[in-house]
Amino acid sequence: MQCVSEKNTAEDGWRERKKRATRASLVESAVRLAAEHGLENVTVDAISAAAGVSARTFFNYFDSRDEVFVLIGAESSARVRRALLDAPRELSPLEALRDAMAGELQEVEQQTDLWRLYVEVLGKAPELLARSLGAHLADETGLAEAVAERIGAGTSPSADDGPADVSQDERRRTLDLYPRLLAAVGATAGRIAVEHWCVRQDEADFADVFREVFEQLAAGLPQPPVPTTSGRR
Amino acid sequence: MQCVSEKNTAEDGWRERKKRATRASLVESAVRLAAEHGLENVTVDAISAAAGVSARTFFNYFDSRDEVFVLIGAESSARVRRALLDAPRELSPLEALRDAMAGELQEVEQQTDLWRLYVEVLGKAPELLARSLGAHLADETGLAEAVAERIGAGTSPSADDGPADVSQDERRRTLDLYPRLLAAVGATAGRIAVEHWCVRQDEADFADVFREVFEQLAAGLPQPPVPTTSGRR
DNA sequence: CGCAAAAATGCAGGCTCTGCAATAATCCTT
DNA sequence: AAGGATTATTGCAGAGCCTGCATTTTTGCG
Numbered sequence: 001m002q003c004v005s006e007k008n009t010a011e012d013g014w015r016e017r018k019k020r021a022t023r024a025s026l027v028e029s030a031v032r033l034a035a036e037h038g039l040e041n042v043t044v045d046a047i048s049a050a051a052g053v054s055a056r057t058f059f060n061y062f063d064s065r066d067e068v069f070v071l072i073g074a075e076s077s078a079r080v081r082r083a084l085l086d087a088p089r090e091l092s093p094l095e096a097l098r099d100a101m102a103g104e105l106q107e108v109e110q111q112t113d114l115w116r117l118y119v120e121v122l123g124k125a126p127e128l129l130a131r132s133l134g135a136h137l138a139d140e141t142g143l144a145e146a147v148a149e150r151i152g153a154g155t156s157p158s159a160d161d162g163p164a165d166v167s168q169d170e171r172r173r174t175l176d177l178y179p180r181l182l183a184a185v186g187a188t189a190g191r192i193a194v195e196h197w198c199v200r201q202d203e204a205d206f207a208d209v210f211r212e213v214f215e216q217l218a219a220g221l222p223q224p225p226v227p228t229t230s231g232r233r
Numbered sequence: 234m235q236c237v238s239e240k241n242t243a244e245d246g247w248r249e250r251k252k253r254a255t256r257a258s259l260v261e262s263a264v265r266l267a268a269e270h271g272l273e274n275v276t277v278d279a280i281s282a283a284a285g286v287s288a289r290t291f292f293n294y295f296d297s298r299d300e301v302f303v304l305i306g307a308e309s310s311a312r313v314r315r316a317l318l319d320a321p322r323e324l325s326p327l328e329a330l331r332d333a334m335a336g337e338l339q340e341v342e343q344q345t346d347l348w349r350l351y352v353e354v355l356g357k358a359p360e361l362l363a364r365s366l367g368a369h370l371a372d373e374t375g376l377a378e379a380v381a382e383r384i385g386a387g388t389s390p391s392a393d394d395g396p397a398d399v400s401q402d403e404r405r406r407t408l409d410l411y412p413r414l415l416a417a418v419g420a421t422a423g424r425i426a427v428e429h430w431c432v433r434q435d436e437a438d439f440a441d442v443f444r445e446v447f448e449q450l451a452a453g454l455p456q457p458p459v460p461t462t463s464g465r466r
Numbered sequence: 467c468g469c470a471a472a473a474a475t476g477c478a479g480g481c482t483c484t485g486c487a488a489t490a491a492t493c494c495t496t
Numbered sequence: 497a498a499g500g501a502t503t504a505t506t507g508c509a510g511a512g513c514c515t516g517c518a519t520t521t522t523t524g525c526g
Binding site: 092093094126131141151174176177178180181182184185187188189191192195196200209212213216217218219220221222223224225 | 325326327359364374384407409410411413414415417418420421422424425428429433442445446449450451452453454455456457458
């Protein structure tokens with residue numbers, strides 16, 4: 001690993017490619033089997049057999065059986081974090097987070113084949129999607145740290161934060177609290193967007209749903225307009 | 234069964250009391266053991282033995298091993314939902330949800346003994362708290378239905394199912410989306426409040442943290458004031 | 467007391483997951 | 497190209513989780 005040769009970084013070599021293939025094969029087998037027999041009735045043995053590896057090997061790729069159903073991998077977390085830090089300074093934290101996650105979720109609409117099966121499976125097992133997106137896409141703790149870094153390093157020279165009369169204690173508490181809250185809520189919003197789009201796939205593009213979710217969030221979750229049809233009050 | 238005698242409803246009878254006691258004993262044993270030996274090193278056998286029942290009986294009380302560590306029970310979900318529906322009409326959906334959850338979370342600060350141990354355990358196992366609060370306190374789906382009913386019932390008393398005759402696509406989408414979003418975000422906010430309070434117990438009352446979280450939410454998660462040390466960077 | 471409902475228990479069995487050691491594939495250096 | 501080093505795969509043993517079923521014990525009630 002100490003890199004004497006020209007081996008740059010990552011994804012060349014027959015080895016890596018095979019690992020990727022195996023991993024992808026496991027995921028695909030898992031989702032396919034789950035769509036056919038139900039999520040609960042798919043064993044690690046079955047998945048491994050379908051993918052052509054041993055059951056033991058399965059656990060070399062995934063820490064748990066459920067993890068194979070999590071299409072958003074751990075790399076996503078890092079990418080989102082980086083995108084958050086690299087986002088333009090003009091954006092508010094919420095906007096930056098939205099854009100960072102949007103970049104990651106773009107592939108949702110592209111890998112439609114697998115995702116459609118995936119959605120079918122998850123429609124009957126919502127808790128898995130929750131864990132999937134909630135836990136991995138965001139990696140709340142890491143994301144919270146990125147948020148903290150962003151707003152901490154974002155102190156522009158203007159230093160125009162007017163009210164200096166807030167108690168130092170409360171401010172510090174808020175500063176610890178805010179990143180965690182933003183990260184968690186943002187991840188949740190992303191999850192809800194995916195869930196909603198899963199159910200009503202035909203009615204709107206995912207991008208629209210995603211945008212709307214964050215608009216609601218930025219607006220403070222006001223009560224939406226009530227249907228005007230009958231007697232709007 | 235069909236209540237011939239004066240057996241009113243719930244909590245009399247030697248039988249029920251013993252069940253409660255057993256359940257409580259299991260919970261307490263579990264938390265105590267976890268605090269001592271670490272969450273992962275506590276087996277169902279150990280918990281059951283400490284509580285004086287067989288391991289098989291454990292699974293008559295809890296569906297899974299982890300469930301014994303979830304102090305917020307399934308009843309909470311129903312109570313929150315009812316509180317949400319009973320909340321004054323003047324309150325915005327977010328406020329109503331906040332108050333409904335606040336009522337439920339009051340007991341957090343009261344059962345300090347058990348919760349302190351609990352916090353200690355969960356400090357090293359955050360994913361459990363996430364599942365605990367995220368999954369059970371809110372029961373997002375049910376909560377979303379309650380939200381939908383609340384904002385839908387603003388017009389007609391027939392709260393069966395919302396008006397399905399909305400013309401505009403986007404409005405209908407929003408109406409389906411909003412309750413899910415609010416429920417999920419609210420639950421997340423509650424969880425973050427608990428988590429934050431867990432870490433910084435001494436610095437603030439839980440009620441303060443809880444209130445602040447929802448204030449941020451209502452304000453649209455704006456960037457908080459940056460520490461005044463202007464020379465920063 | 468004696469019957470019926472409910473709870474607790476023991477047991478068998480399947481599934482998940484982990485360490486360990488042996489084997490096989492890949493990579494790298496010479 | 498050969499050989500050694502690294503890494504992946506595999507089988508196996510074993511602990512733990514969880515469920516269904518049959519049995520025993522407890523509780524409620526006439």
